[in-house]
Amino acid sequence: MSKKVTNYQELSTELDILLAKLQDPTTNLDEAMSLYKRGQIIIKELEAYLKQAENTVRVLSDDKVKK
Amino acid sequence: MNDPLIVSVSEFVDLLNQTLEFAYPSVIIIGELSDFKISKQKWIYFDLKDDSAKIHFFGTVYQLPGPLKDGLMLKVRAIPHLHPQYGFSLTVQHIALFGEGSIKQASELLKAQLLAEGLFDVERKRPLPYPPNRIGLITSAESAAYTDFLKIINQRWGGMEILLDNVQVQGEPAIDQLIQAVTKFNQMANPPDVLVITRGGGSVDDLQIFNHELVTRSIAGSRIPTLVAVGHEQDVSLAELAADQRASTPSNAAELLVPDKKATIAQLKITSQQMNTYLKHALQMLKISLADYKKSLQTGILQNITQYHNYLQNRSDIINLLDPQKILKRGYAIIYRQNQIVRRASEFNKNDLINIQLSDGSLNATVNKVITL
Numbered sequence: 101m102s103k104k105v106t107n108y109q110e111l112s113t114e115l116d117i118l119l120a121k122l123q124d125p126t127t128n129l130d131e132a133m134s135l136y137k138r139g140q141i142i143i144k145e146l147e148a149y150l151k152q153a154e155n156t157v158r159v160l161s162d163d164k165v166k167k
Numbered sequence: 168m169n170d171p172l173i174v175s176v177s178e179f180v181d182l183l184n185q186t187l188e189f190a191y192p193s194v195i196i197i198g199e200l201s202d203f204k205i206s207k208q209k210w211i212y213f214d215l216k217d218d219s220a221k222i223h224f225f226g227t228v229y230q231l232p233g234p235l236k237d238g239l240m241l242k243v244r245a246i247p248h249l250h251p252q253y254g255f256s257l258t259v260q261h262i263a264l265f266g267e268g269s270i271k272q273a274s275e276l277l278k279a280q281l282l283a284e285g286l287f288d289v290e291r292k293r294p295l296p297y298p299p300n301r302i303g304l305i306t307s308a309e310s311a312a313y314t315d316f317l318k319i320i321n322q323r324w325g326g327m328e329i330l331l332d333n334v335q336v337q338g339e340p341a342i343d344q345l346i347q348a349v350t351k352f353n354q355m356a357n358p359p360d361v362l363v364i365t366r367g368g369g370s371v372d373d374l375q376i377f378n379h380e381l382v383t384r385s386i387a388g389s390r391i392p393t394l395v396a397v398g399h400e401q402d403v404s405l406a407e408l409a410a411d412q413r414a415s416t417p418s419n420a421a422e423l424l425v426p427d428k429k430a431t432i433a434q435l436k437i438t439s440q441q442m443n444t445y446l447k448h449a450l451q452m453l454k455i456s457l458a459d460y461k462k463s464l465q466t467g468i469l470q471n472i473t474q475y476h477n478y479l480q481n482r483s484d485i486i487n488l489l490d491p492q493k494i495l496k497r498g499y500a501i502i503y504r505q506n507q508i509v510r511r512a513s514e515f516n517k518n519d520l521i522n523i524q525l526s527d528g529s530l531n532a533t534v535n536k537v538i539t540l
Contacts, residue, residue, distance in 0.1 A: 119441070129453055146435055149325075151432070155325055155326065158328065158331065159308065160330055160332045
């Protein structure tokens with residue numbers, strides 16, 4: 101399994117959780133600052149992934165891999 | 168003229184079968200179905216007829232494209248054979264419906280049966296993973312459907328593994344190949360997240376396999392969630408009804424399977440801006456809170472000062488009231504003897520030297536007489 105794909109989904113889930121915490125009025129400012137910084141890093145990584153990742157095609161009968 | 172052949176009955180049957188096998192190893196016959204019967208849930212018997220002739224067929228239920236009824240037009244591939252006991256018949260190799268009307272009628276019959284079994288129930292539908300990591304693709308690698316699907320999916324999303332099982336999607340072999348492909352993916356140790364079964368549009372006859380009972384059942388029975396896309400807008404096929412999701416075309420299937428990365432990147436930019444807004448809001452709220460604290464603090468200090476002032480005033484009033492000088496002014500006197508205050512008449516003796524303090528001065532005196540009450 102492609103490691104990048106797993107990373108995308110993990111990062112995407114982490115971003116969702118992080119956004120919810122950031123919107124929570126009980127989150128203190130120190131934590132909000134930390135969440136904000138982490139969120140911006142995740143967004144950059146997701147953007148890079150989306151711009152670079154390619155699909156692979158594997159034909160079952162002869163196991164040839166195409167891009 | 169040659170002499171006539173003299174043979175036994177069995178020899179004649181063998182001879183005729185050899186001749187038939189040589190001349191007609193397999194024939195395709197088109198005709199109207201009549202006297203259709205199923206025996207012991209395994210064997211099928213029927214006739215095909217036209218205006219002037221009728222011939223008998225024998226086969227198994229596994230060769231049926233679905234439920235049949237008399238009057239449907241069939242195209243049957245079969246081997247002619249003379250049975251030593253039961254006479255002439257054709258042994259079925261493949262049965263297909265013939266003509267748009269019959270295809271539709273048979274499809275309706277099968278649809279009613281599968282509907283009653285619950286194969287198309289909404290409760291059976293599973294959500295497809297969005298986006299999937301691995302896609303099992305069942306289609307013909309030479310088809311436009313394959314090209315269209317790959318083009319759109321590559322445009323929209325990346326990082327996925329697409330496992331292609333290259334199968335025929337029309338004609339007799341397509342049925343077995345489709346079923347085997349679904350089975351193969353389902354038996355994988357690490358199966359894909361979703362199965363996509365697709366082909367482009369075609370005639371009603373071309374698309375018949377997607378109304379085949381066994382194809383429909385194999386899709387309904389897949390452990391892996393399924394997406395079926397047959398390129399036609401009218402008359403949804405039974406395979407599509409049995410699938411977890413259907414798409415109108417191969418391109419539409421790709422659109423349904425994955426998000427559009429351009430839209431996702433745009434959404435990420437919006438999310439980034441939202442995070443700025445959330446943080447600014449949090450800072451603003453903190454400023455408001457600090458201002459409130461400051462105000463509360465000031466109000467509290469003022470209140471404390473006022474309270475303390477009132478307390479002091481109160482004590483001052485009490486002290487003033489108790490000032491001995493003020494009491495002396497009211498006409499009272501304090502008597503000292505040897506610098507000690509004497510409070511009772513009985514404590515005095517005649518000739519005691521005493522000092523009497525008044526509000527404006529004092530007197531030295533001698534006690535002449537003690538009078539007690």
